[in-house]
Amino acid sequence: METDYRKMWEDLGINMKKHDQLLAALPLVYQDIYLTQKNRPKAMEYYDFVISGVHGIRVKELLDAKEDGKKVVAYFCLYVPEELVIASNAVLVGLCGGSNFVDQEAEEVLPRNICPLIKASYGFKAARICPYFQAADICVGETTCDGKKKMYELLNELCPTYTVEVPQKPDTEQARELFYKEIMTLKSKLEELTGHKITVQDLKKSIEIVNAKREVLDKLISTRKAVPPPISGKDSLLVSQIAFYDDPQRFTQKTAELVEELQERIKNKVGVVDANAPRIMVSGCPMAIPNWKLHNIVESSGAVIVVEESCVGTRYTSMGKINNSANTVEGLVKAISDAYLNIHCSCFTPNTGRIEDNVRLAKEFKVDGVIHYTLQTCHGYNIEAAKVEKALKEINVPMLRIETDYSTEDVGQITTRVEAFLEMLKK
Numbered sequence: 001m002e003t004d005y006r007k008m009w010e011d012l013g014i015n016m017k018k019h020d021q022l023l024a025a026l027p028l029v030y031q032d033i034y035l036t037q038k039n040r041p042k043a044m045e046y047y048d049f050v051i052s053g054v055h056g057i058r059v060k061e062l063l064d065a066k067e068d069g070k071k072v073v074a075y076f077c078l079y080v081p082e083e084l085v086i087a088s089n090a091v092l093v094g095l096c097g098g099s100n101f102v103d104q105e106a107e108e109v110l111p112r113n114i115c116p117l118i119k120a121s122y123g124f125k126a127a128r129i130c131p132y133f134q135a136a137d138i139c140v141g142e143t144t145c146d147g148k149k150k151m152y153e154l155l156n157e158l159c160p161t162y163t164v165e166v167p168q169k170p171d172t173e174q175a176r177e178l179f180y181k182e183i184m185t186l187k188s189k190l191e192e193l194t195g196h197k198i199t200v201q202d203l204k205k206s207i208e209i210v211n212a213k214r215e216v217l218d219k220l221i222s223t224r225k226a227v228p229p230p231i232s233g234k235d236s237l238l239v240s241q242i243a244f245y246d247d248p249q250r251f252t253q254k255t256a257e258l259v260e261e262l263q264e265r266i267k268n269k270v271g272v273v274d275a276n277a278p279r280i281m282v283s284g285c286p287m288a289i290p291n292w293k294l295h296n297i298v299e300s301s302g303a304v305i306v307v308e309e310s311c312v313g314t315r316y317t318s319m320g321k322i323n324n325s326a327n328t329v330e331g332l333v334k335a336i337s338d339a340y341l342n343i344h345c346s347c348f349t350p351n352t353g354r355i356e357d358n359v360r361l362a363k364e365f366k367v368d369g370v371i372h373y374t375l376q377t378c379h380g381y382n383i384e385a386a387k388v389e390k391a392l393k394e395i396n397v398p399m400l401r402i403e404t405d406y407s408t409e410d411v412g413q414i415t416t417r418v419e420a421f422l423e424m425l426k427k
């Protein structure tokens, strides 16, 4: 891949020396965490292929789209409606921010003691390591947590960044109205960027495309209710992570093939672990590529993760199927903006929907325990953990709290705590 794409990366202004270091490290980590798994579904080969060319094939597709006059829109958060970007004739790409590889560059501007996701999101642009970021014409941010909101102001100095206001009390009529207006303003911004006026037909089609993607992801998640589950938590996490930047229609097709294989496995009672392996739900902050740390620890300790209450899990599909029956642009945008406020992020207050989701998912996926995952200094999820724990206690599901970052320094300590938790569950 390196030889094929070096010129493309150079033209994008990539810091080649540092980029080479990154690309040298990733295959080793991936081999160790992913390719050593036993009895993986055959259809995972597609996702292995995507990762093997992570900075090559898809970036080339983005650049080809740009050649054809399209714009590339980058984003970091579920509240940015994919449907709207696709309808504007732009290509949407979810940026990751799941590694501490660029901490040094980020810390030249940002405080040291902030959420690692925020640091990485900014750092990959500052260090010129991410070809997706280099290809982006605009980044769309959101006012979710304070850290991200303020980081986007600084990011705007490196890449044009437009920030959407997300209301924080979603159950009120004012909030729905505000978000609708925000999304309408985003629509105008996108139209300005792409020179394409969004039509009813554009929106109907894009809603259909994204509905299909969410539906297939939902089916994938559901297969994990089986005992034993037909796919590991690590593999399912990887599929969800790739959902953010792959071509949506190809992704849907490939994931449908995976789901079909998994359903066949379920029929034949083929699982990836022993039926007695403890079933764990991970709940909390998102995990961006290549953040596979917790999943790897848990599954290397003999348990299996069967569901993620997370933006790389059920939160991504939680708005369900968006209704595209309206026959006006305004009606369709309203359907989108209302649906997106069903994403239960901890930036909401109160956020009862998320607490209820945790209880419902723990029952539906027959989990033995929950690991609440917080990225360091993420106050929203960290504080909300108390409510999640209390609600789970009422249905007798124990919870372990893990707060961590992207370093490997605490792997030993987390492993010890996870092993003790699993021992406790077995008893």
Ligand code: BJ8
Residues within 6 Å of the ligand: 076, 077, 078, 079, 115, 116, 117, 118, 144, 145, 146, 147, 148, 285, 286, 311, 343, 345, 346, 347, 375, 377, 378, 379, 380, 381
């Ligand atoms: S919808 S979870 S993707 S905001 S950056 S809140 S970890 S301190 S990512 Fe998120 Fe959208 Fe919500 Fe999902 Fe905490 Fe870090 Fe903030 Fe974070």
